Amino acid sequence: MHIYQLSGRNVEVTDAMREYVEEKLSRLDRYNDQITNARVTLTVRDVRNAERRNRVEVQLNVPSGIIRAEEHHADMYAAIDRASDVLERQLRKFKTRYMKQRQEAPPVPVPGPAETAVDSGLDDDFAPEIVRQKRFDLRPMTPEDAVVQMEALDHDFYVFKNLGGQTGVVYRRRDGHYGLIESN
Secondary structure, eight states: OOOSEEEEESSOOOHHHHHHHHHHHGGGGGGTTTOOEEEEEEEEOOOSOGGGSEEEEEEEEETTEEEEEEEEESSHHHHHHHHHHHHHHHHHHHHHHHHHHHHHSOOOOOOOTTOOOOOOSSOTTOOOOOOOOOOOOOOBOOHHHHHHHHHHHTOSEEEEEOTTSOEEEEEEOTTSOEEEEEOO
8 A cells, every 4th residue: 555645743754654654554455445545644742641642643535434543652653553453453344344235235237328327426336324313403502512412411422503503513532522523
């Protein structure tokens, strides 16, 4: 696999680091037909917890989605190892699901010259299955009120309408704090 983007924040990416990342992520070559783009970011942060000092973020674009891994460790090379392992598991799962759906799918008729196909921009071979559906009214509230509702429901995220009328999502972060996603 060719790494399209490798960058560092608060750290100089040395040739040794670049080679190590490429070596570790070369294990993903068997999934290369699913990977369309890759981005790796190495970060050194000034935090009290030395175990979380080095962070490796990897984002792989695949048909119909994104596969992402973020790992922390006191040693940058160990964080790279962990991220590589996570990506391999996720890609294996993605490929298994992708192949299973292709085998179970009924044959798709080939359109004739009179028929036209509309390109949706998505890979037609991959169709995630929705196993549960919920409907609810979005009540206007502040992000803080949405966090209280999320905690009361014991969910990891909560969709709400802010007081300006736009849709927002609050979510619980790994560090115990909360995040907010707002629409334009």
